[in-house]
Amino acid sequence: MNEQEKEKMRELLSDKAVFGLTDAEIAELAELEENFPEFADDSLELTAAAIGMMNLDTSEPMPAHLQAKVAADAEQYFAARKAEASVSEPPKETAEEFQKTFTFEPKSSIWQWLGWAVGALACVALAINIYTTQQKLKELEAKTVPTPTATPVKLTPAQEREQLLASAKDIVETNWGDFDKAKPKNVQGDVVWSNAAQKGFVRFRGLPVNDQSKETYQLWIFDENQKQPIDGGVFDASEAGEIIVPINAKLKVQKPIMFGVTAEKPGGVPVSDLKNVMAVAKIAA
Amino acid sequence: MAESILHRIADKDQTAVQDCLKKYGGLVWSLARRMSTNTEDAEDAVQEIFIDVWKNAERFDESQSSETTFIAMIARRRLIDRLRYAKRRIAPDSLEDIVAEPANRADEEMQTNIEAKDAARALQTLRPEQRQVLQLSIVQGLSHQEISEATGMPLGTVKTHARRGILQVREFLGMSSLESMKGGAA
Known part of the structure; x- marks a missing residue:
């Protein structure tokens, strides 16, 4: 950032804090902030906000009906945020659920061991069967329809x-x-x-x-x-x-x-x- | 130390909404009434300001300002924006009265929070013209053209006083800019 750009950015930040900017100035500042994000700064606006609170009579509370409206707006806003978050972050298995699913207690009895062995063999056989069946299905699907892909939830x-x-x-x-x-x-x-x-x-x-x-x-x-x-x-x-x-x-x-x-x-x-x-x-x- | 209301909002803790309204509702309502032409306009502004507060909560940095000042900043941004689009300014009863008003009250009882008290003190350290321009613009809501017309100062001088004055108040309040933290000239 050269000195001229620095000076321009300082002027725009000051004017923004004190008077507000025109659309052209907003665009100019946005461009400077995009190019030099390290110089984007709220400190002058915070200063103006502190001055703006001088002699402010805050004794009159916000009307109850307005407070209700703001609370209703907040509910809608947070619901929308939640919906967005559920789209961008699909639910993950928690560590607890993961452990619950994959933990088993070792058994000492030979019969129980045999039971597990038979079960395991049956699982292997089933897995092979499922695999071969799926392969056949995939071949069939490839000839008829495209493989469906997961559809992300679309935002309104x-x-x-x-x-x-x-x-x-x-x-x-x-x-x-x-x-x-x-x-x-x-x-x-x-x-x-x-x-x-x-x-x-x-x-x-x-x-x-x-x-x-x-x-x-x-x-x-x-x-x-x-x-x-x-x-x-x-x-x-x-x-x-x-x-x-x-x-x-x-x-x-x-x-x-x-x-x-x-x-x-x-x-x-x-x-x-x-x-x-x-x-x-x-x-x- | 209790977690700030804005940090709780940033963490999507909806119970913080009521706490926020209870603590800052009066402040936002007062600022909106001061910078709006009528009650209906002020009510619309308050609704927009609080949506902005929810959106910007995660940007709150307690090392830079108090929560009160941060919320006042969000409110000012929205109110200035609304004034700009509505192409109207606060219609004072008399511009001359405002200009003539001894608006340098540093009466601490009148100030909302510690930063407002310090701001009042800081204004006392400025040159009279700088103080006048900052008060007319920030407190009274006049545009630079209106200040120029009311005081007879050229437009460029109004802006120069405003820029120098706000930088000096920032120094006084110790609200360091990112630029100065990085060692640049302020």
Whole structure:
């Protein structure tokens, strides 16, 4: 890290602590922190937090209904974390269970020994039989269907979105709004995007259910460095209410300035004529 | 020594949630009310802040700050973010009143925790302009443009006072940066 980069990082960290940063500054700091993680630092924000507690009247407790909401949110949050953990860490046999399974008491009687010997022989015979049968089955399966593989439990888009929010440091968040104020579509929701992870999610409320035989929805990412908006993937709104869709950018996104969703012909289009824009989400400069 | 609430949360001990709300609910609620335009907005902010607290609990380092200051930092981050997106600032009754306010109260009874008390003392060591800029921005929630307009200081000067002032308060509080720990110039 050269002196100029060091100075820039100090300035950004100070401004972040005192005033907050613009999106461009957030991106700049995220890039510096990614390149120089050893200089990423909370100490100025902690200092600002200590100053921010000066003269703070904390005598009024949090309202009971709000406390209940926060507790309910926490329950949901920890349940989601638990679900994620069970996906990433499959349950292991505990040492105790392992011992229980594999420990046996030695017996002294000859009859008991003979019993074990016969049992062992029977097991060997059974194992050989199972092995040969399985081999035959495998040969048969190979001719008919592919070998099934273990299917990992898939996270829901909501869980994946939460995971991204928890892990990415450079999250950009923005809300959907009307493209043409004269013809409001009243689509609500938000966009979260991480440039470092090249991953993001959109949430919609009020996006009409589409007739899949006639049209599909398509996401677009408007990048400052691209002449045409980047295709973010197609999706259908098959039910009313909130829907969450992962953004599937077909090109590397460098500097997103706006997201859009359009209605297109089934399968989507490589370049949109932007005639049916359902909503746009601008990133504040 | 009892395990900190945040470490218990990081260990997925859900019983720590109630303890956290009991101990820090008032603090977060007060910060949210101070930096939100209305009660509804403050309530939404509190919900978001506590989700951030659960997410960031494992990052708490007791050698760097108290749990109270760490939670206040998480709260400030979210509140600043919300202000930025809402493109609104706290609407003070009168900007002139705030600027004229003798906001250098170091009255220890008024301070929430030991770091807030020390911060109040640290502000007394700053140059008056640095102290004014930090109080208007951090305590009153004004943007650098608003401070520039209210005080007549050029925008760059506002930022310079803020940067120098916050570094000096950090020194006073002994909140060492990773950079200085690694021997870099602070």
